[in-house]
Structure formats: structure tokens, C-alpha cells
Amino acid sequence: xxxxxxxxxxxxxxxxxxxxxxxxxxxxxxxxxxxxxxxxxxxxxxxxxxxxxxxxxxxxxxxxxxxxxxxxxxxxxxxxxxxxxxxxxxxxxxxxxxxxxxxxxxxxxxxxxxxxxxxxxxxxxxxxxxxxxxxxxxxxxxxxxxxxxxxxxxxxxxxxxxxxxxxxxxxxxxxxxxxxxxxxxxxxxxxxxxxxxxxxxxxxxxxxxxxxxxxxxxxxxxxxxxxxxxxxxxxxxxxxxxxxxxxxxxxxxxxxxxxxxxxxxxxxxxxxxxxxxxxxxxxxxxxxxxxxxxxxxxxxxxxxxxxxxxxxxxxxxxxxxxxxxxxxxxxxxxxxxxxxxxxxxxxxxxxxxxxxxxxxxxxxxxxxxxxxxxxxxxxxxxxxxxxxxxxxxxxxxxxxxxxxxxxxxxxxxxxxxxxxxxxxxxxxxxxxxxxxxxxx
Numbered sequence: 001x002x003x004x005x006x007x008x009x010x011x012x013x014x015x016x017x018x019x020x021x022x023x024x025x026x027x028x029x030x031x032x033x034x035x036x037x038x039x040x041x042x043x044x045x046x047x048x049x050x051x052x053x054x055x056x057x058x059x060x061x062x063x064x065x066x067x068x069x070x071x072x073x074x075x076x077x078x079x080x081x082x083x084x085x086x087x088x089x090x091x092x093x094x095x096x097x098x099x100x101x102x103x104x105x106x107x108x109x110x111x112x113x114x115x116x117x118x119x120x121x122x123x124x125x126x127x128x129x130x131x132x133x134x135x136x137x138x139x140x141x142x143x144x145x146x147x148x149x150x151x152x153x154x155x156x157x158x159x160x161x162x163x164x165x166x167x168x169x170x171x172x173x174x175x176x177x178x179x180x181x182x183x184x185x186x187x188x189x190x191x192x193x194x195x196x197x198x199x200x201x202x203x204x205x206x207x208x209x210x211x212x213x214x215x216x217x218x219x220x221x222x223x224x225x226x227x228x229x230x231x232x233x234x235x236x237x238x239x240x241x242x243x244x245x246x247x248x249x250x251x252x253x254x255x256x257x258x259x260x261x262x263x264x265x266x267x268x269x270x271x272x273x274x275x276x277x278x279x280x281x282x283x284x285x286x287x288x289x290x291x292x293x294x295x296x297x298x299x300x301x302x303x304x305x306x307x308x309x310x311x312x313x314x315x316x317x318x319x320x321x322x323x324x325x326x327x328x329x330x331x332x333x334x335x336x337x338x339x340x341x342x343x344x345x346x347x348x349x350x351x352x353x354x355x356x357x358x359x360x361x362x363x364x365x366x367x368x369x370x371x372x373x374x375x376x377x378x379x380x381x382x383x384x385x386x387x388x389x390x391x392x393x394x395x396x397x398x399x400x401x402x403x404x405x406x407x408x409x410x411x412x413x414x415x416x417x418x419x420x421x422x423x424x425x426x427x428x429x430x431x432x433x434x435x436x437x438x439x440x
Contacts, residue, residue, distance in 0.1 A: 006144060014209040015139065016152040018083065019132045020159040021202030024195045025090055026125055027163025029054070030264045031297050032098075032188055033118065035290040038268065039179045039282070040100060040114060041107045048265050048397025053115065054122035055261075055390035058383055061126045063235060066380025069134060077212035079131035079138070079376070086127025087203040093121040094196035098189040128203070130383070134376045137367040139213060145364050146312065153308050153359040157301040157352075162198075164297040166191035167290070177287050185287060238377055243369045246378070248429045249362050250385035255422035256325065256358050257386050259332065259415035261393035263351070266401075268293045269408035275341045292341055296348045303352025304359070311356060318426050321361045325423035328354020332416030336409055354419055369432045 007015075037050045065082050072078045100114035132152065140148040170187040171177040177187045213221065272278050272289035280286055307324065314320035331350030338344055363379070370378040397411070404410035 012148045012151050015135050016155050018202045018206035020155045021199035022128045023156045023159030024163040025199050027160040028195050031164050031294050034268045040110050048394045051265050052394040053119045055387035057123040058126045059387035061123050062130050062383035063380035065130050066376035070376040073215050079134045083131040086124045089124035091196040091200050094192045098184045098192040133379050142368050149360045149364045157304045161298045161301040164294040167294050245369045252422050252425045253385035254389045255418045257389040258393040259418040261390040262411045262415040266408040266411040274339050299345045300348040300352040303349030304356040307353040307356040321357050322423045322426040324353045324357030325419045329416040329419035332412050336413045
């Protein structure tokens with residue numbers, strides 16, 4: 001087996017640079033979906049149901065894209081064609097989604113329009129996002145994967161920062177932040193337009209700078225034998241053959257992504273209630289709270305970037321993973337006791353510590369433990385450990401909100417408890433290397 005060569009910093013950077021644009025799109029979606037549907041007239045107890053579509057799209061699309069790209073060899077590469085298709089669709093839908101409620105639509109029509117647009121947006125974002133994770137798994141050696149995923153985490157958070165801040169920046173520039181007849185504020189609409197433009201530019205840059213390995217070289221670097229090439233690789237077989245670490249990391253993922261689902265769903269209503277003292281989605285104060293959600297999520301992204309610098313200093317990966325989730329749990333629970341919008345910066349910076357670990361640790365651990373032949377399929381299946389918790393959280397969100405008295409801030413406290421449980425589950429992970437026997 002030939003060892004993959006070390007790549008320069010800038011080659012590692014180029015592998016993930018397009019993630020910056022994709023994450024702007026994802027950040028605009030995650031920070032504004034609850035705001036958009038609340039503005040269109042959705043009941044708070046029903047908000048979580050609108051969040052079922054994004055993870056549902058992911059749990060279906062990402063394994064299919066992963067498996068298909070494992071068997072795709074074109075002059076443009078094996079992963080890049082799916083990146084271009086997904087991002088092109090995402091750009092189109094980003095120009096449509098914020099217009100839900102426009103064109104004289106009734107509330108019901110606007111809701112339906114928004115739901116269909118959201119389904120296509122998240123499907124396309126998932127299609128564009130998955131190739132970047134696969135490119136690192138394909139082209140980076142085991143020694144550099146930690147650095148490669150840290151770079152990806154940095155670009156992810158940088159894109160999030162931009163996407164989260166767009167609405168408040170446009171408001172500051174004088175663009176209207178007021179909802180008019182159930183239509184989305186112009187500050188949000190323009191944010192989606194600019195985000196779409198940045199996304200396509202980033203993807204074009206990636207296409208120019210990244211050249212994937214030809215098939216023979218890939219098989220050599222990943223020690224793929226003729227016997228292995230003939231082995232079955234359907235999803236059921238792969239799950240049966242999955243290394244134990246696939247499942248132990250998946251348990252941690254369950255608690256982490258359930259927690260963040262509740263953050264994305266309920267932060268807007270929670271801080272509107274505790275800081276602005278309103279629950280009326282048509283009040284100007286509610287829209288101000290919506291802008292502030294972007295600021296808080298931006299603080300989370302900054303906290304994540306800074307903590308990503310600290311993570312490599314830990315000698316134990318599991319210790320750093322566990323501590324990160326614990327800090328995030330403290331951040332979530334602290335929101336329950338804070339009614340000052342600036343003090344919330346501390347809470348969301350701590351939440352960013354958990355986010356940094358969630359973006360880097362699971363993929364570094366997993367890609368070292370699975371065969372290169374099925375890297376895309378395994379990463380797609382592993383995405384189920386991200387999507388399934390969100391689907392479950394969305395289905396149960398309304399009932400849990402009712403159980404905790406209808407106060408959305410209580411859902412953030414529950415998110416904190418979930419991260420505490422996740423931090424304990426980290427210690428059940430036992431890391432393995434796919435080619436340990438071959439390399440020894």
C-alpha cells in the first residue's frame with residue numbers, strides 16, 4: 001500500500017474552501033426558517049414540524065450521493081459533479097424561498113410555497129455539502145485529517161458568521177426589517193440573494209483549484225484490492241460491516257444534534273420572550289429579536305473558531321470532545337437565567353465550543369476507521385446520525401414544549417441537558433484504523 005503524501009496547507013484549504021459558500025446558505029436557512037414561518041403565521045407549537053424537512057432530505061440524499069459518487073469516475077472527478085449540481089439548485093432556491101408570502105399569496109399558499117422551497121433548498125445544500133467531507137476522506141492521509149477537518153471547521157464557521165450577520169448588516173444599511181402583510185422583511189430577502197451569489201463563486205473556485213485522484217491512484221492509496229472491489233457494498237451490508245466506532249460516535253451524535261435542533265428552532269422565540277418581552281411575530285421587537293439571533297449565532301461561530309484552535313492542544317481527543325460538549329451544555333442552560341442580550345454572548349460562545357468539536361471530531365474518527373472504497377457511502381450513512389436525531393427532535397418538539405409550559409426558553413435548557421449526556425457518551429468511543437493491519 002502506498003501512503004498518501006502530505007499536502008500543503010493551501011491544498012488542504014482549497015479542498016474545503018467551497019464549504020464557506022455552502023455554509024452561508026446553511027446558516028441563512030438555520031437562523032431564519034423559524035422566523036420566516038412565524039412571520040407567515042405558524043403557531044409556536046407547530047414550529048418544530050417545519051424543521052422535519054431539512055434532516056429528512058439529508059437522511060435520504062446524503063447516502064445516495066455518497067454511494068453514487070463512490071462509483072462515479074468522470075473527467076471532472078468523482079465528487080465534484082455532485083457539488084456543482086447541488087450548489088446550482090441551491091442558488092436557484094435561495095432566490096425563491098425568501099419570497100414566500102410575496103406575489104399576493106394567501107397564508108396557506110405562502111406556507112406551502114415555503115415548505116416546498118425549504119425541501120429543495122435543504123436537499124440541494126446536502127448534495128453540495130457532502131462532497132467536501134468526502135474529498136478530505138479521499139485525498140488526505142490519516143496524519144493530516146485532523147488538520148484538514150479543522151480547516152473545514154474554520155471555513156464552516158466563517159461562512160456561518162457571514163450568513164448569520166447578513167440580516168442585521170442590511171438592516172444597519174437602511175434596508176427594511178419590517179414584515180408587511182405576512183411577507184418576509186427585505187433584510188432577509190437580500191441576505192439570501194447575496195448568499196446565493198457567494199455560494200456559486202466559491203464552488204467555481206473549488207472546481208478550478210481541486211483536481212481529484214484518477215481511479216488507479218485512488219485504489220493504490222486506499223489499498224483497494226480486486227477482491228474488495230467485487231465485495232457487496234449495498235447500504236444494508238455496509239451497516240452490518242460498519243466498525244463499532246460508527247455506532248458509538250453515532251450515540252454521541254444523537255444527543256448533540258437533538259440539542260442543536262432545539263437551538264435552531266426555539267432561539268428566536270426564546271429571546272423574543274425573555275429579552276424583548278414579546279411573542280407576537282408581527283411586532284417590530286420580534287423582528288429585532290430575529291436579527292439578534294443572527295448575532296448570537298455569529299458569536300457561536302466565533303467561539304467555535306477560537307475553540308477549534310485550542311482543540312489540537314489536548315493530548316486526548318476524547319477528553320477535548322467531552323469537555324467541548326460540557327461547555328456547550330453550560331452555555332445552553334445559562335440562557336435560562338439571562339435577560340440581557342449582550343450577556344447572552346457568553347452563553348453562545350460556550351455553545352460554539354460544542355459546535356467546533358461536533359464539526360471536526362466525528363469525521364476525523366470515522367474516516368480513519370472505514371475503507372476508502374466505500375468512504376462516500378459510509379459518510380452518507382453516517383449523516384443519518386445527524387439527521388435522525390433532528391427528525392425525532394422535530395416530531396417531539398411541540399409535545400415537549402407543551403410539557404414545559406409553552407416557554408421556548410425551556411427548550412434551550414433541555415438542549416443543555418442533552419449535551420451533558422453526550423459528553424458522557426464520548427467515553428464509550430474506541431478509535432480504530434481501517435488499515436492498521438496492513439500498515440503494521
